[in-house]
Amino acid sequence: MVTEMTDPDWEPVMKKAAAIITNKGGRTCHAAIVARELGVPAIVGCDNATEILKTSEEITVSCAEGETGIVYRGRIAFTKKEHRISDLPEINTPVMMNIGSPDIAFRYAHYPAKGVGLAREEFIINNYIKIHPLALLGHEYLGDAGLTTLIRETISGYESEEQYFIEKLSYGIAKIAAAYYPNKVIVRFSDFKTNEYYNMPGGKYFEPAEENPMIGWRGASRYYSDVYKAAFGMECKAIKSVRENMGLDNVIVMIPFCRTVDELSLVYKTMEEFGLKRGQNKLEVYLMAEVPSNVILAEQFAEQIDGFSIGSNDLTQLILGLDRDSSLVANLYNERNDAVKIMISSLIRSAKKMNVKVGICGQGPSDYPDFAQFLVEEGIDSISVTPDSFMKTVNAIKEIEDKLAVKVMG
Incomplete structure (x- = not known):
């Protein structure tokens, strides 16, 4: 392609x-x-x-x-090298898996991962639900006959548009949670940007045109908004169904792109309106640490959460002030930059001080063994990587831990 x-x-x-x-x-x-x-x-x-x-x-x-x-x-001949999962070494640093699509969850479930460090709701919404959430709830008032026909055909067999959304989303989440049960599965609430939502059927009626969607109306700021709150409510109900009706209480929720401590409180208030409350039925809530304010005010955020997961992809672009989707500045994008490492080190120290978990789910440790070494040396609680990087990362961490053990003994 x-x-x-x-x-x-x-x-x-x-x-x-x-x-x-x-x-x-x-x-x-x-x-x-x-x-x-x-x-x-x-x-x-x-x-x-x-x-x-x-x-x-x-x-x-x-x-x-x-x-x-x-x-x-042309077609070039190549050879395959096979690796036995049973040969993977035992390590002290838990390695988890990043899973976007429920369709691949069971394919990798036999890997010795310690759970899922990042399950993305938006992939499920796009591939399973296929309609903008607000268009599902309000299509009859838009005067778009074609959209209404599409939605009615799509939700055929369901009692309502809301039931369709909740069941489709809960099924996708449950598939991932079941594949890794009883290990923790961290499900990130939806984090589509406005341009991505716009392209969904019905999206043009609800999404503004933003100059820079990457730092616009996304993540936490959508959840408590009067415009989007009803759609977020369906996400909350889906999580509640997975945990309480299906018994998959290994699901943890994660809030992305939360800019301020006050905003976190607003998200919690909205969650409670729709039946989700931190601590109730042992529900844990993590914060995706991907905005510099999450690091600078880490101790204040830590008072209200159960753990951080470092989103190094966005954190790196915001610290270095570049667009990670731009090939023009791709050569400057580097999680190993000293500024990024200083911020990550600070967050890990703050999390340890406040006695909350801290892991990472960005791409850095998958690509760079020296970055993984830095994280292990800093005492990170877990590293989550894509399936294709899992075995490489485990072997790299084993080498790092062995070197650190020799240093301690020396």
Whole structure:
């Protein structure tokens, strides 16, 4: 599959692709993240791939040469190297899995992961529900006959639009939670940006046009908004159903892109309106630490949560002041930058001081063994990686822990 750039609408096609090439994007863009979780080779930020490559042309895509992917003309022979999961070493630092699609949850459930460090709701919403949440609830007032017909056909067999959303979302979450039960599964509330929601059926009626959606109306700021609250309520009801009706109480919820402590309180208030309360039925709530304020005010946030999960993808772009989806500044995007490492180190220390868990679910430790070493040395509680990086990361951490043990003994 060769295209300019991908977004969530492309995911059904991406599942069928043998490889993915895009003109735009960086190491943590949508195409790169989804391809890793699907186990599909991907090369992003090629600038002119759509001009050079022709439809039906045979090529070989290789991501085995390091950070730079290579496209060969023609079909090139290759060899496979198999690894036995049973040969993986025992390590002290728990390694978890990032799972986007419920369809792949059981495929990797036999890996010795200590649970799921990041399950993304928005992938389920896009692939299972396929309609903008607010359009489901309000399509009859929009005067769009085509949209109403689509929604009525889509929800056929369900009592209501709300029931359709809740059951579809709860089924997707439950599939992931069941695959890893009784280990913890951290489910992140929806974190689509406005441009991504806009592209869903009915989205154009509810989403504003933002100059920079990456730092716009996303994450926590949507949940308590009078405009979006009803849609967030359906997410809360789905989580409640998974935990209480299906008995999958290993599900933890995570709040993304929460900019202030006051905003966190507003999210909690909204959750309670829809039947979710931190501590009730042992419900834990994590905060995705991806905004600099989460680090600077870590101790204040820690008073109201059960754990942090460092979202190093967004945290890095906000600390360094760059767009992680831009191939023009991709060379500057680096989680190993001293500024990023100082912030992460500060967060880990604050979490330890406040006695709350702290893990990481960004791409850095999957790609860079020295970054994983830094995290282990800092005392991080867990590292969550994509399935394709799991074995590599476990082996890298084993080497790191052995070196640290020798230092202590010395």
